[in-house]
Amino acid sequence: MIVARIEGGLGNQLFQYAFGTQLANQHQTELVLDLSAYANKPPHGYLLNSFSIGARELKIDERKRIPERYRTGKRSILNALAFGKDEFRLLRERRFGFSPKYMRAPDDSYLVGYWQSDRFFPGVGSSIRSQFKPSVSLSVETRQIQERMLNSSSIAMHIRRGDYITTKPMAVRNLGLGYYKKCIEMQLERRPNSEVYVFSNDIVWCRENLILNCPIHFVDHNSIASANEDLWLMTAAESIIIANSTFSWWGAFLGNRRDRIVYAPAHWFHPNTLDDRDLNCHRWLLVGESVLDRKAA
Numbered sequence: 191m192i193v194a195r196i197e198g199g200l201g202n203q204l205f206q207y208a209f210g211t212q213l214a215n216q217h218q219t220e221l222v223l224d225l226s227a228y229a230n231k232p233p234h235g236y237l238l239n240s241f242s243i244g245a246r247e248l249k250i251d252e253r254k255r256i257p258e259r260y261r262t263g264k265r266s267i268l269n270a271l272a273f274g275k276d277e278f279r280l281l282r283e284r285r286f287g288f289s290p291k292y293m294r295a296p297d298d299s300y301l302v303g304y305w306q307s308d309r310f311f312p313g314v315g316s317s318i319r320s321q322f323k324p325s326v327s328l329s330v331e332t333r334q335i336q337e338r339m340l341n342s343s344s345i346a347m348h349i350r351r352g353d354y355i356t357t358k359p360m361a362v363r364n365l366g367l368g369y370y371k372k373c374i375e376m377q378l379e380r381r382p383n384s385e386v387y388v389f390s391n392d393i394v395w396c397r398e399n400l401i402l403n404c405p406i407h408f409v410d411h412n413s414i415a416s417a418n419e420d421l422w423l424m425t426a427a428e429s430i431i432i433a434n435s436t437f438s439w440w441g442a443f444l445g446n447r448r449d450r451i452v453y454a455p456a457h458w459f460h461p462n463t464l465d466d467r468d469l470n471c472h473r474w475l476l477v478g479e480s481v482l483d484r485k486a487a
Contacts, residue, residue: 191220193248193278194301195260197227199234200417201436202304204322207238207245209292209305211314211321214245217297221245222252224300226262240418242325257300287465306436307468308443322444324422331411332419335387339426340447343383345374346427348438349400351392361463365433365455367399373431373453373477374402380451387427389420389438434458434466443471453477 194210196203207223214221223245228236253261257280281295283303288310295301311318328336338344347370354364377384385405390396393410400406412420417437424430424441429451432438442452456478458466470476 191222192217192295192297192299192301193222193224193256194245195224195227196236196238198304199437200237200421201438201440202306203236203238204440205305205310205436206301206303207243207321208311208314208318209303210245210301211317212293212311213295213299213301215314215317216293219297222248224248224253224256224260226253226256226260229262234414237418240324240326241321242323243321260300260302285465288468304436306439308471309468319444319446322440324418328419328422329411329416332423335407335409336423336426339387339423339428342385342428343381344427344429345377345381345384345386346424346430346438346441347373347386347388348424348431348433348435348441349388349390349392349396350433350435350437351390351395361459362434363455363457363460369455369477370400370431371402374404376453376475376477377429377431377451378404381429384429387423389424389441429453439469442474451475 192210192214194206196206210221223238225236225247255276255278257277278298278300279296281292281299281301283292283305286304286306288307292305292310308315349370351364354362374386385407386402387407387409388396388400389409393408397408409420409423421437421441424438425445427445428447430438430442430445431453432442432455434455442454452471452474454470454474454476456476458464458469
């Protein structure tokens with residue numbers, strides 16, 4: 191079996207599941223999920239169960255094979271000696287970004303990492319798309335918005351703020367409004383009748399600061415617990431402007447409307463920090479920011 195440690199928000203969970211699916215397919219074995227990271231109910235809860243996934247959760251009696259540092263609960267010395275040699279082989283992402291060495295992971299691997307690139311699952315794209323569909327009924331309001339988006343020249347815009355707004359040094363950049371306005375200008379040149387649907391973890395700020403030359407709809411009825419519905423709405427848009435966020439990355443990747451345009455930030459991180467060369471998909475339209483845009487972030 192291949193065991194994927196699932197942790198973080200929904201975007202990260204989807205990448206972890208996708209890479210696990212790739213390796214399980216290579217070895218013709220099953221994918222199993224370790225959900226122990228959600229035992230204490232972190233702010234970003236487990237949401238993969240809202241999709242039509244095929245993997246099962248790791249059983250209690252299989253947990254003894256998890257590498258020691260990722261195992262929860264107390265264990266006796268005798269148990270440690272008895273089962274230590276039968277542990278899953280730890281595959282930990284050491285450096286951010288794609289590397290072909292990870293694709294050679296053997297069967298019975300325990301995956302720990304974020305695996306943020308479609309290059310980590312080149313052979314299972316169709317399987318991923320079929321599994322990453324809602325398994326539960328969407329809310330009435332979500333279905334109503336989805337219908338409007340499907341029947342118009344809609345463009346989803348994801349603005350990530352929250353934890354990105356900080357004075358602490360961090361690799362990820364806070365995209366300025368200049369990036370979004372530039373994307374909208376490009377979109378309106380191609381499709382003048384576009385209507386924008388805004389998704390954000392700070393809708394109040396968006397209402398106060400976002401002024402565009404086209405109709406704007408602020409999607410504010412979902413919460414962290416129903417973030418999967420916002421993600422699914424993004425897939426319904428004719429085009430999408432993503433943030434430097436795995437959440438809207440999947441909103442872009444899973445959309446399948448004809449002639450869809452995906453606008454993505456040319457740079458996700460500050461210079462000389464993390465490698466973002468393999469983050470954006472090759473058909474996406476990469477949009478850069480000017481120095482003034484960055485100062486206004």
